[in-house]
Amino acid sequence: MSVTAPQGFRAAGVRAGLRAHGERPDLALVVNDGPEQVAAGVFTRNQVKAAPVLWSQQVLREQRLRAVVLNAGGANACTGPDGFGDTHRTAEKVADVLGCGAIEVAVCSTGLIGERLPIGRLLSGVDDAAGTLADGEDAATAAATAVLTTDTVDKQAVRHHGTPPATGWTVGGFAKGAGMMAPSLATMLVVVTTDAVVDAATADTALRAATAMTFDRLDIDGSTSTNDTVLLLSSGSSGVEADADAFTEVLTEVCDELAKGLQADAEGVTKRIAVTVTGARDDRDALVGARAIARDSLVKTALFGSDPNWGRIAAAVGASEAFVDPQTLSVTVNGVLLCEAAAAVGDRSKADLSGPEITVEVDLGAGEGRATVLTTDLSHAYVEENSAYST
Amino acid sequence: MSVTAPQGFRAAGVRAGLRAHGERPDLALVVNDGPEQVAAGVFTRNQVKAAPVLWSQQVLREQRLRAVVLNAGGANACTGPDGFGDTHRTAEKVADVLGCGAIEVAVCSTGLIGERLPIGRLLSGVDDAAGTLADGEDAATAAATAVLTTDTVDKQAVRHHGTPPATGWTVGGFAKGAGMMAPSLATMLVVVTTDAVVDAATADTALRAATAMTFDRLDIDGSTSTNDTVLLLSSGSSGVEADADAFTEVLTEVCDELAKGLQADAEGVTKRIAVTVTGARDDRDALVGARAIARDSLVKTALFGSDPNWGRIAAAVGASEAFVDPQTLSVTVNGVLLCEAAAAVGDRSKADLSGPEITVEVDLGAGEGRATVLTTDLSHAYVEENSAYST
Structure with missing residues (x-):
């Protein structure tokens, strides 16, 4: 269900013909029918921002959204004033069919940087999408699928709090991308909806807290997209006011499930790796x-x-800006302690890494700081996928 | 000739049996017969430093060296106090055969992190090396070859100033490694010799200036070795005092040639890439x-x-700490302007990247800052080489 699981939302995914190849759908629309239209957004920290990011940042100042339109087939990044005009026209078209203002419409795009979008086909696609808006599971999946690029599966998540609809509320969302909030060029786009009653400040604070602990801690290739966007829309239609802490917790759960879905479907992934640093001077250092x-x-x-090559792990953290004292450094891989006081202990062959899940635990022995970052391995498939054609 | 090109130096390279496989030589010795023994060193900035780095940093405080002993087959990093003891014994052994103090002997090691060296074989190897010390071209090549790991060719360079020996001096050196001064785990070890008369302060200043513009601007994979070391030894045996500026210039030329040799032989390289940023706020930003x-x-x-995918280049610099204004950002690849004001110009297919040399030029349009970094592509061979066995 994802974005249509909370009450007050409709979605659609259609084929507008924006992609260079194939018959896949490429345009998604998510509409908030209210009664409220509270919204918050988090965007790429890249200084080179795509036109849809510049647009959406601007409209989010009002902290309300009626709709989000998303497209694959082109990032609309590095496209100059004309590209910004395309985004503006897209938002106006959505506003036109929904009977609202363009300022209530966020836009997200993903695909190759530096190419203009086929705006005629995109605007026609908006008509098609508006005509198929629905509130069921199929509609949510159609939207979640339409924005995929190098992704191989759609990523959706839902969490309930209490007993919706009468005495509870729901948070649902979908995500696309092979990377992370700030870092990733395989753009990450996320739309999360809720029918909880939350004010704009609570929504904003909760979204920042949730993304900081989830999407921001996923790092596939260290690259930062021009288009990364995470949007939260609240319809308030459950009529149930959400406690700020409970809302942040449930929202974080949804974002965490979506982030893990992005990790599992990252470009060229053969191993899902969780890197945890403990004993750092503080959480930031970790x-x-x-x-x-x-x-x-x-x-x-x-x-x-x-290969449980812990020496490379020790060298990598030693070369970072985090404070490292070799005398108190230990490295554990898949539960097997391999390095203590920066020297070998035990038998490295006991760390069996043949499975798809790997945990790397580094204890710096310098304090109480702790953090986990999710990543993937660097495989032949990653090189193939990123060298064989322009993305 | 490299390290034996300047007068006053002898070298040797022998097989001590330190490598896991193969019949290749693995131990090198470079001896400064004086009359002077001025020396300077630059070391990895990794907080996790190998035993030979800790040792050599300590002995370099005296700013003089009689000899350098180098080994492949083991990095002697993350080996604890026992590993440091191995380095100490190695230096004492060299001091013993040369009749000097251990404090006059630098040690460099390269290979797998976390394993002890076979110290018995290493010490026997020092005897063998001392027995074959010579000042000819073959001896220099033997030393330059003995320290290679994943390198496929030895890297040597020589420059003369004036007309040596009577009215000039010479700088020569060898290097091993697939990476750079701070960054690279495929450890970089460099020994440069000269017969110019230079004082310790001049040698130190010149070496820091030369490495900052050469080895420090080579970045193969962003990783920083625990063992990187660049040593400069001066015998002063030309009797000709070197002007500081001229000496820095010639030393930089030798380091530049060696750095380009490292780039050309980097792990998995199929393209040699020079990335130049101009128009930055300052050189540091560039x-x-x-x-x-x-x-x-x-x-x-x-x-x-x-693939001249300039969008990824614009995104990469935009995501960096350098100040970027998209409105003044341009990208040129192999001489073809592809992006201006962060938007596409011209025909990207005109940038022919089929050859082995690629230049990437980014003009930020924000100031006068300028810098070039040398790197290589990320190929299937890089993944293969770094995943198929422990290094």
Whole structure:
């Protein structure tokens, strides 16, 4: 169900003919029928922002959205003022068919950077999508599927709180992408909906907290897209006011499930790797260290080869900005302690990495800081997928 | 000739049996017969430093070296106090055969992290090496070859200043490694010799200036070794005092040739890529931007695929810490302007990347800062080499 699981939302996914090849759908529409239209958004930190990001950031200042339109087949990034005009026209078209203002419509795009979108086909697609809007499971899946690019499966998640609809509320969402909030060029687009009654400030705070602990801790290739966008829309139609903490918790669960779905379907993935750094001076230092390990090409190729090469892990964290004292550094891979005080302990062959899940645990022994970053291995398939054609 | 080209130096390379496989030589010795023994060193910035780095940093405080002993077959990193003891014994052994103090002997190691060296074989190897020390071309090549790991060719360079020996001096050196000064796990070890008369302060300043513009601007995979070491030894035996500027210039030329040799022989290389950022706010910002592009997996896989995917280049620099204004951003690949004001110009198919050399030029249009970073593509061979066995 994802985005249509909460009451007050309709969705659609259609084929507008935006993709270079194939018959796949490529245009999605998510509509909030209210009664409320509270919204919040988190966007790429890349200085080079796509036109739809610039547009959506602007309209989100009002903290309300009636609809989100998303397209695959082109990122509309590095397309100049004309590209921004295309985004503007798209939002106006959606506003036109829904009878609202363009300022109530967010736009998300994904695909190749630097190419204009076929705007005529896109605008026709909006008509088609509006004509097929529905609130069932099929509609949500159609929307979740239409925005996929190098993804191989759709990613959807739903969580309930209490007993909806009378005495509870629901959060649902879909995601596309092979990467993370700030980092990833295989753009991440996420739409999360809820029928909980939340004010704009609560929605914004909860979304930032949830993304910081989920999408922001997924790092596939260290690259940062021009288009990354996570949007939260609340219809308030459950009539049940959500406690801020409970809302943040449920929202984080939905985002976590979607983030893990992105990890499992990342480009070229053969191993799903969770890197946890403990004993750092503080949580920030732990995150810096974990991210450095998760991004290290030599670590990622070793794990692709099922090689518990802890020396590369020690070197990667040692080279990071996190404080590392070799004398208190230990490394555990898949539960087997391999390095203590920066020296070998035990038998490295006991760490069996032949399965698809790998845990890397680094204890810096310097404090209480802790963080986990999810990543994937660096495989032949990753190289193939990213060298064989432009994405 | 490399390290034996300047007067006053002898070298040797022998097989001590340190490598897991094969019959290749693995132990090198370079001896400075004086009359002077001025020395300077630059080391990895990794917080996890190998035993030979800790040792050599310590002895370099005296700013003089009689000899350098180098081994392949083991990095002697993350080996604890026992590993440090092995390095110490190695230096003492060299001191013993040369009749000097251990404090006059630097040690360099390369190979797998976390394993102890077979110290008995290593010490026997020092005897063998001492017995074959010579000042000719063959001896220099034997030393340059003995320290190779995943390298496929030895890297040597020589430059003369004036007319040596009577009215000039010479700088020579060898290098091993597939990476760079701070970054690279495929450890970079470099020994440069000269017969110029230079004081310790001049040697140190010149070496830091030379490495900053050469080895420090080579970035193969963004990883930083526990063992990277660059040593400069001066015998002063030309009797000709070198002007500091001239010495820095010639030393930089030798380091530049060696760095380009490392780039050309990097792991899995199919393309040699020079990334130049101009128009940055300052040189530091230019370097930050160029390094971000040079490290980006999506840029490197695209260039492996001969794809002039300038959007990934714009995204990589935009995601860096360097200041980027999309309105003044341009990207030129192999001389063809593909992006201006962060939008497409011209025909991307005109940028022919089928050859082995690729230039990426990014003009940020924000100032006068400028920097070049050398890198390579991310190929199937890189993944193969780094996943198929432990290095």
